[in-house]
Each structure stands twice: as C-alpha cells, then as structure tokens.
Amino acid sequence: MSFIHLDRPDCPEAHRPEAHHPDRKLTARKLITRTGSSPPVHCGHVAMVTRVTKNMSAKAKQSNKSADKNANDRNDVASKESDAEKANPQWKLISHEQINTLLDLTVEQVQFQFEEILGLKNYQTCLKEASLLDYFVSGFWWTREMNYTCQQISFIMALLQFLLDNISEKQMPFVDNLNEFAKMISGTRQSPSPEVDSLFDAEQAMSITDYLKCSLFQNYQLYEFLFSQPREELLLGKKVRLPASLCPYVC
Known part of the structure; x- marks a missing residue:
C-alpha cells in the first residue's frame, strides 16, 4: 500500500x-x-x-x-340541553309551533286536532278512547287558561302522558305514581344553569298539583279500571234482572 x-x-x-x-x-x-x-x-x-x-x-x-x-363549548351546551331535557321533558307528539296554533283555536277545534294527534278514531263508541281524549283536551285547555308558555304547556302534556303511561303500561300503584309526580314537579323548580330561570315558580307548581289532584289522582281507581279491562270496548251499562214486584215502579 x-x-x-x-x-x-x-x-x-x-x-x-x-x-x-x-x-x-x-x-x-x-x-x-x-x-x-x-x-x-x-x-x-x-x-x-x-x-x-x-x-x-x-x-x-x-x-x-x-x-x-x-x-x-359545544359539549357544554349539549350537556346543558340534555340536563334541561331530563329535568323538563317536552311532549313528543306536538311541537311548540303546533302548540301556538292550537292556542288560537276553539275547544271544539282543539278536540278535533287531538283526535288526529292521538289517533283516536273510535272515541264516540269506545269508552277508553273517549276518556283519553277528554283527559288530554281538558289538560291542554287548562294550560291555555293559565296563560302558560309553549315550553310549560309541552311539559305539562308530557307529564300527563307520563303519569297515564305509568297506569296503563306499568300498572303503577297510586302512591308510587304520586311520588313520580312529586319528583318531576320538584325538578321544574330547579334551574339547569344560573343564566336560565326555573320552568315554574312555586305558585305555578302548586296550581299544577291542584289540577292533577282533581283530574287524575282523585279518579285514580277509575283510570286503573279503564286500563285493566281486557276488552277493547267497555260497556256503559248492563242488563239487570229485577224482581217482579219492582217492575211497576220502573219507568
């Protein structure tokens, strides 16, 4: 190298x-x-x-x-909306726009609209459908007279649906259903965030309690009977065999 x-x-x-x-x-x-x-x-x-x-x-x-x-921020907004929806559920069958439309109608027109909304085609011959129609139309008309907002009305209609479903689907006893109502109405007194007011004040919550006390809870056994019958049609009367001695006095 x-x-x-x-x-x-x-x-x-x-x-x-x-x-x-x-x-x-x-x-x-x-x-x-x-x-x-x-x-x-x-x-x-x-x-x-x-x-x-x-x-x-x-x-x-x-x-x-x-x-x-x-x-x-989007997650926080979605979370707040979810919490508000859980605390103050809205009726799924009608929107706030539809509620605004119903508020301008007469009671007969409201009843006709609820026939379509609830799908009650046989209310004139079926006691169950007639009772359901009266239950929801009366509830809506009461909220109208109380001048509630669309959100408040939707909540009350959802509340009526919830309590009735507890009877018809779960066969819930009176005391249990009353406790469920107390939970829901107390939730409306709590604000989901500091920037948002509660759905109802104390006076309004008391008015709702009084209305449901008279409309549903005082007639609780009748609604239990209504939904416990196996037949679709409930008889409004039945034949009674009377003693011969009483026949002259029967009109």
Whole structure:
C-alpha cells in the first residue's frame, strides 16, 4: 500500500492551486466532494428558519387550543340541553309551533286536532278512547287558561302522558305514581344553569298539583279500571234482572 504525500513536489496534487493557496475559498461543490458533507449554513439563515418554525408551531398550538375550546363549548351546551331535557321533558307528539296554533283555536277545534294527534278514531263508541281524549283536551285547555308558555304547556302534556303511561303500561300503584309526580314537579323548580330561570315558580307548581289532584289522582281507581279491562270496548251499562214486584215502579 502506498501513500500520497501532498507536500512532495513530485505529487500531482501539489501542483493544484488549492494546495499552494490554503486560504482560497472552496466552492460548495468542491467542499462537498472533499468532505462528504454540505457547507455550513449561515447563522442568520438558521435564526430565520428557527423563528419561522417557532411561529408555525405557536400558530398550530393556538389553532388546536381554539378547536378544543370550541369543542368543549359545544359539549357544554349539549350537556346543558340534555340536563334541561331530563329535568323538563317536552311532549313528543306536538311541537311548540303546533302548540301556538292550537292556542288560537276553539275547544271544539282543539278536540278535533287531538283526535288526529292521538289517533283516536273510535272515541264516540269506545269508552277508553273517549276518556283519553277528554283527559288530554281538558289538560291542554287548562294550560291555555293559565296563560302558560309553549315550553310549560309541552311539559305539562308530557307529564300527563307520563303519569297515564305509568297506569296503563306499568300498572303503577297510586302512591308510587304520586311520588313520580312529586319528583318531576320538584325538578321544574330547579334551574339547569344560573343564566336560565326555573320552568315554574312555586305558585305555578302548586296550581299544577291542584289540577292533577282533581283530574287524575282523585279518579285514580277509575283510570286503573279503564286500563285493566281486557276488552277493547267497555260497556256503559248492563242488563239487570229485577224482581217482579219492582217492575211497576220502573219507568
């Protein structure tokens, strides 16, 4: 193995201009060829690239924070709406716009609309359907006379539906259903957030209690009987065999 000495006069490399002038600047291509690496970057370029990178990183972090905040705000709004819906459920069968329309109708027109809403086609011959129609129409008309808002009316209609379903579907005893009513009406006295008022005040909650006491709970056994009959048609009367001695006195 032989070695080439660059400082020898007979060496071909010694006759190159770079060998006699070490101060001479090398071009980037020659420097890469000789050293196998790229030339060093100027400090000003490094600083500029660093600042640009930092700015892009800061903007990305700020954008991510903004997106996270918007997502959290949407989640908070959805959570509050969900809590409000749980505390103050609305009747699913009609919207607030439909309630506004019903408020301008007469009681006969309201009854006709509820026949369609509830799907009660045989209320004139079926005691159960007639009772249901009267139950909901009377409840709606009472809320109208109380000048409640659409949201309040929708809640009361949902409450009427809930209590009646407890009788018809769950065969819930009187005391249990009364406790369910107390839970729901007490929930309307609690505000879902500091910015939102409660659905009802104390006087309104008492009025609802008095109405349901007279309309449903005092007739609880009748509603239990209504939904416990196996036949679709309930007889309004039945034949009674009377003693012969009483027949002359019967009109």
